[in-house]
Amino acid sequence: MTRSRRVFALDLGTTKVCCAIAELDSTGLRVIGVGEAVSRGIRKGAIIEIDRAAEAVAEAVDLAEQMSGVPVDSAVVGLAGTSITSQNSRGVVAVSAGHREVRDADVTRAVEAARAVSVPSDRKILHVLPQQFTIDGQEGVRDALGMAGTRLEVDAHIITGTNTAIQNVIKVVHKAGLDVDDLVLQVLASAEAVIGEDELDRGVIVADIGGGTTDLAVFAKGSIIHTAVIPVGGNHVSGDLAVGLRCDLETAEATKRAYGHCLQLTLPADAEVKLTPMGYDEPVNVPQRFLAEIIGPRAREMAQLIAEQVEQAGPPSSFPGGIVLTGGGALLRGFVEVVQQVTDLPARVAAPMGVHGMNDEISGPHHATVVGLLRWGARGRLGRSVDLTGRVQNGNGHHVGSGFGRWLRELF
Numbered sequence: 001m002t003r004s005r006r007v008f009a010l011d012l013g014t015t016k017v018c019c020a021i022a023e024l025d026s027t028g029l030r031v032i033g034v035g036e037a038v039s040r041g042i043r044k045g046a047i048i049e050i051d052r053a054a055e056a057v058a059e060a061v062d063l064a065e066q067m068s069g070v071p072v073d074s075a076v077v078g079l080a081g082t083s084i085t086s087q088n089s090r091g092v093v094a095v096s097a098g099h100r101e102v103r104d105a106d107v108t109r110a111v112e113a114a115r116a117v118s119v120p121s122d123r124k125i126l127h128v129l130p131q132q133f134t135i136d137g138q139e140g141v142r143d144a145l146g147m148a149g150t151r152l153e154v155d156a157h158i159i160t161g162t163n164t165a166i167q168n169v170i171k172v173v174h175k176a177g178l179d180v181d182d183l184v185l186q187v188l189a190s191a192e193a194v195i196g197e198d199e200l201d202r203g204v205i206v207a208d209i210g211g212g213t214t215d216l217a218v219f220a221k222g223s224i225i226h227t228a229v230i231p232v233g234g235n236h237v238s239g240d241l242a243v244g245l246r247c248d249l250e251t252a253e254a255t256k257r258a259y260g261h262c263l264q265l266t267l268p269a270d271a272e273v274k275l276t277p278m279g280y281d282e283p284v285n286v287p288q289r290f291l292a293e294i295i296g297p298r299a300r301e302m303a304q305l306i307a308e309q310v311e312q313a314g315p316p317s318s319f320p321g322g323i324v325l326t327g328g329g330a331l332l333r334g335f336v337e338v339v340q341q342v343t344d345l346p347a348r349v350a351a352p353m354g355v356h357g358m359n360d361e362i363s364g365p366h367h368a369t370v371v372g373l374l375r376w377g378a379r380g381r382l383g384r385s386v387d388l389t390g391r392v393q394n395g396n397g398h399h400v401g402s403g404f405g406r407w408l409r410e411l412f
Helices: 050-068 104-115 163-175 186-194 197-202 234-245 249-259 288-313 335-343 365-382 404-411
Strands: 006-012 016-025 028-038 074-079 085-094 123-135 138-141 151-162 179-185 204-209 214-220 223-230 272-275 284-287 323-326 347-349 355-357
Touching (some): 006 050, 028 050, 028 365, 050 163, 074 186, 074 365, 085 223, 123 179, 123 223, 151 223, 204 288, 223 288, 234 249, 249 272, 288 335, 355 365
Parallel strands (some): 006 074, 074 179, 323 347
Antiparallel strands (some): 123 138, 214 223, 272 284
16 A cells, blocks of 8 residues: 555544544545544643643554554644634636636636735634635536636635644644644534535534534535634533532543533432542542533533524524534533524534544544544545535546645745
């Protein structure tokens, strides 16, 4: 198997670092190695200690290499954190004279025109994602190639990150001995892994609930219209439990995973949990409803913050596909119901799709980002292009996805 047929992905999460290796075969992406390490030096998706974060990356990469027998020298890396912002832009160009037919070069120029927005000097553009094309006033064109016209416009969603946040992630990866193939917003990768074409067309919200942040991507009419990073995640629930139960964070996390619930009244009144609070020598029985009393308010706060971002994106009727929850925090019992109540939209928890092989090691919502990164990397390996949703086109369309790689090469 040649290097060009392999894909390497690296998810730098607040709770865990995950490295995955996959091969492109006749049936798609086959996962051959997965490595995980407890995250260190990362808070709310941002690097706060380069050396410790690099140690966690090296540990995860080493485990993936041992499992697969394949060395990892570079990877597609996920980026999160509250430094991420987004805006919409429009690019307008004249279709090249002579053929009066939209070609690759015309699409490229239109996207570059959309990219030419005013971005503060401390920020860099990560992604330019076309939403729709307009040809001679005809709006809503999904694929402009080959269409006749003289004036081409593109509406694009532009995602930026701060120079320091981007450079710190790259430094961590380099310190762990790897190069960066591409840097991808984590929620875009998660969306790639958990939603289908029909949901994209109908309108859907993807909420990736990690340890330190909740990342949102909103899609309507098949294209992305809004992204946001909310600085609240599953670790905040564990922190609330640690305070309320007077226990350490490790005990609080284990208790949350085993017994945590967002809705008090759905639990039996006599259900109890045995744990040892700080200052106690013997374990005590705590009503499970008391856990829900602590968790419930934080869950409602997270759901309300999601609802506020949805309102910014458009009326709820624009998103009949509802809210797709993924990430480790989506596994919190009762959270789907809370989100449905607060947002008045249907909600479901989704696990990643589109890979085979070591499904046990890479299944579940907490692996959505790394699976999406593998799929993103596979697109680059295949040399294919992306459509308005960021998915692979089989035709000869132009790649209008990230544009980040060019800046990466200029920087290093």
